[in-house]
Amino acid sequence: MPRRAAAQVRSLEPDPLHRSRLVQQVINKVMLEGKKSSAEQIVYDALAILGERTGTEPVEALEASIKTLTPTLEVRSRRVGGATYQVPVEVPPRRARTLAVRWLVEFARQRREKTMAQRLANELLDAQSQQGGAYKRKDDIYRMAQANKAFAHYRW
Known part of the structure; x- marks a missing residue:
């Protein structure tokens, strides 16, 4: 038994430009060394x-990618x-x-485009078309779960 109470879940304030909690979560994940203004600019x-590339509202496109x-x-x-x-x-x-946002930023950082903004945008576009590193990670984890379906009765 844990000796302490579970940590309180803090609510995330929406970002100033798009008023979206999801955008704020991505900004916080992109942020390095506390440089939030740089992270905001990148996102x-x-x-x-x-x-520009999808021809839709940017936040809706982001939500679609994260959903994928x-x-x-x-x-x-x-x-x-x-x-x-x-x-x-x-x-x-x-x-x-949280996992979706983490994978998105992790695999965007590994890409070879020149700027982080381009890497992030291309990873989001790849996610929409069910490609890219982040989508592959999701697919691998799902496949592993399907392969171990026989042990599902050990759930607790």
């Missing part, structure tokens, strides 16, 4: 590129006797969205 530039990257199942390790099983479990909505 807003990426959204501008995304809106959001996992439904993941595997958790569970010890039974001497064996450790990878047990498939459903991902809670808050964790699913």
Whole structure:
């Protein structure tokens, strides 16, 4: 049993430009060394590129990309006797969205485009067309959960 209470979930303030909590979450994930203004500039530039290329509202395009990257199942390790099983479990909505944003930024950083805004925009576009590193990560995790479906009765 934990000795302390569970950490309080703090609500996220919407970003100043688009009034979107999702945009603010992406900004916070892009931010390095506390430089929020730089992160805001990167994300807003990426959204501008995304809106230009898709011809839709940038925040709607971002939400569509994040929805594509959001996992439904993941595997958790569970010890039974001497064996450790990878047990498939459903991902809670808050964790699913957090994972999607984390993967998006992680794989955008690994891309080879010149600026971070271009990398982020291209990763978002790839996600919409079900390509890219972040989508591949989601797909791999889903496949692993499907492969371990036999251990689903070990859920707790």
